[in-house]
Amino acid sequence: MKLFITMLFAAVVIAGCTKNDAVNPQTGKGTNTGGGTSTKPDTTVKLSHDDSIHLATFKVNPQLVKTSVSGTNLILKFNENVDLLFTAEGFQKTSAVHLIEDFKNTMLTGFDFTTVAEGGNTTLNWVDDNLNNVILKTVSDTVVNNVKMVKINIHRPFTFFRVYGTNQAALNQQALFVQKKDDTVSFKSYSYYNQKNYLPTKSSAKLVYTK
Numbered sequence: 407m408k409l410f411i412t413m414l415f416a417a418v419v420i421a422g423c424t425k426n427d428a429v430n431p432q433t434g435k436g437t438n439t440g441g442g443t444s445t446k447p448d449t450t451v452k453l454s455h456d457d458s459i460h461l462a463t464f465k466v467n468p469q470l471v472k473t474s475v476s477g478t479n480l481i482l483k484f485n486e487n488v489d490l491l492f493t494a495e496g497f498q499k500t501s502a503v504h505l506i507e508d509f510k511n512t513m514l515t516g517f518d519f520t521t522v523a524e525g526g527n528t529t530l531n532w533v534d535d536n537l538n539n540v541i542l543k544t545v546s547d548t549v550v551n552n553v554k555m556v557k558i559n560i561h562r563p564f565t566f567f568r569v570y571g572t573n574q575a576a577l578n579q580q581a582l583f584v585q586k587k588d589d590t591v592s593f594k595s596y597s598y599y600n601q602k603n604y605l606p607t608k609s610s611a612k613l614v615y616t617k
Contacts, residue, residue, distance in 0.1 A: 457605060459496030462503070462595040464609035465489035465557075469591060471514075471615045473580050480576045482514065482583065482615070484564040489557055490595055494547070497556040500597045503537045505560060508592040512613060513583060517566040533564070580617070589613040 453461075465488075472483045490503065509515050523529045524539040537543060542562035548555050570576040591613055596606035 453605075456499075459493045460500065460597045460599065460604035461496075462597065462607045463491040464593065464595070464607065465491060466593065466609055466611045468612040468614050471583070471613050473583050473615055473617055475573065475576045475580050478570045478573055478576050480568050480570060480579050482517070482566040484514070484519075484566060484591075484613075486560060486562050486564060488560045488593060488611075490560070491548075491550065491555050491557050492597070494554040494556055496597070500599050502598040503558060504535045504596050504598070505537055505540075506535045506594045507533065507564075508594070512589045512591055513586055514566050514589075514591075514613075517568050519564050519566040521564045522562055583615040584617060586613075586615055589615070 467487065469487065470485045472485070474481045474483075486507070488505065490505065492500065492503075518531055520528050520530055521533050522542060523534060524541060526541065534540060537558060537560065540560060540562065543558060543560045546557050546559075548557045568579075570579065589612070590610045592608065592610045594606045594608050597604045
């Protein structure tokens with residue numbers, strides 16, 4: 407009987423160790439859903455050369471949001487201006503770069519918005535995160551710390567808007583936006599190549615509301 411209990415305990419210990427080792431060290435503890443992991447990579451694990459050259463580096467300054475009121479309509483024009491840097495080698499081995507904006511922790515959340523799509527047409531409440539389809543961008547070569555890099559500058563407008571019951575209500579809401587000094591928009595970017603979504607990198611920027 408004692409031998410049976412000892413063997414059972416050993417089996418439980420071995421099973422527990424096997425479960426812990428099943429975590430993929432290249433993706434951390436997140437789950438790949440086709441758009442990169444939802445969590446940051448495990449920095450205690452050394453990335454492969456292939457992974458490291460596909461990580462985007464953000465250069466993003468405070469983002470301007472111009473506010474105005476037309477009748478009962480409050481209009482907020484978000485002037486997105488973001489730089490993404492890749493090594494020349496990594497960019498050469500990239501089929502697509504994705505950029506995702508997240509406004510859920512800002513006063514803009516819940517507002518309708520328009521932006522410019524691939525064909526120059528205006529879309530409502532939808533933005534293409536595949537930069538291959540974004541026409542309002544420039545791609546240029548640069549050098550950072552003696553390393554050849556490729557810079558993608560994305561510079562496109564988002565027009566947020568909401569209709570209020572009265573002109574005064576819209577003006578009151580505009581004043582609240584201008585007074586807001588701690589709103590930040592979040593960004594996430596990842597690249598795709600050879601049927602692989604690489605690990606994302608994240609950044610954030612302060613929103614500056616002006617009249």
